[in-house]
Amino acid sequence: METTNDFHSIVVHNTPLMDVRAPVEFEKGAFPGAVNLPLMTDEERHLVGICYKEKGSEEAVKLGHQLVQGEVRESRVRAWTKQLELHPDSLLYCFRGGLRSQISQGWIKEATGREIPRLEGGYKAFRNYLMEELAPERQTAVPVILGGCTGSGKTVLLNRYAWSVDLEGLARHRGSAFGKRIQPQPSTIDFENALAYALIRHRHQGHAHLLLEDEGQHIGRCYLPKPLYEHFLTGNLVVLDVPLEKRVENILGEYVVLSQEEHILQQGQESGMALWRGYIESSIDRARKRLGGDRHKRIKEAFLSACALQDTTGSSAGHSRWIRILLEEYYDPMYNYQLENTRRKVVFRGGWGEVQAYLDGFGK
Structure with missing residues (x-):
């Protein structure tokens, strides 16, 4: 049966992948764009595993065939063939590229006459390849770090450039204590895999520089591998x-108006608004120790007042007040202190148009 270990090509060409591992394995970590079409369910895999421990490999294989036969087997094959109709260039994999993917290959060939390549070494080999690609010594582009106070619109500017990688986008998080999105964050493994994909493609495109937003090692619950994070810290700063006033407007638009719309779209008007308000209020409360008692009280009172005003008038404009306090008295002093004490070199600083013009020069 045909195999491939051309992992670089898979990443660069975004080759569709069929993951035939059990759902519980897929949930722990998979590759960007992979579709979980398991050979065995979690329960079937569990039973086969017990049999393997008690009676050995041969009996475990027999049990697997007993559990996945007849209509059960046909339903699995139909799922695979449907995926192949949509994406004929798909590859498949199991954990180590062994028995499960070989069985899947064989059943697909029986049903369609086509031989679908499987990943040599399976998930484990591809995952090892991606982790190696996150090593600092594999990075050829010079990091350029885009900094600025909270609400400056750094992510919007960053995404205008093909030589950038959006870490917050990969982590599905806005990067601050209030940055959680309605869509769950990926697992750390999925985040690392997606980051490796992004860096491999960036290098393949031949960019001499890598534009990143000024982030901490943790982005929500996702975190950058320490050696790679330390490599990014070597980049010069563009502030x-x-x-x-513009930053308050930006935060209002993204963290209030847009975020409320996302919550309402997914949960409905009443539940969505309640969920959003609960999240913001809990975020304010979690930051109480850092904010200090008096500041925390003023911010929370301003938030609750804005919610009451919105209930009465339908306007979200009142939320500007607590946002202003949060920026002016907490986030701005903290960022300015960090900037004053950073060891990194600030190579350019300016307004939106000036910074854009400076960054435009890197693409020439």
């Missing part, structure tokens, strides 16, 4: 200066 985006945006007036407070």
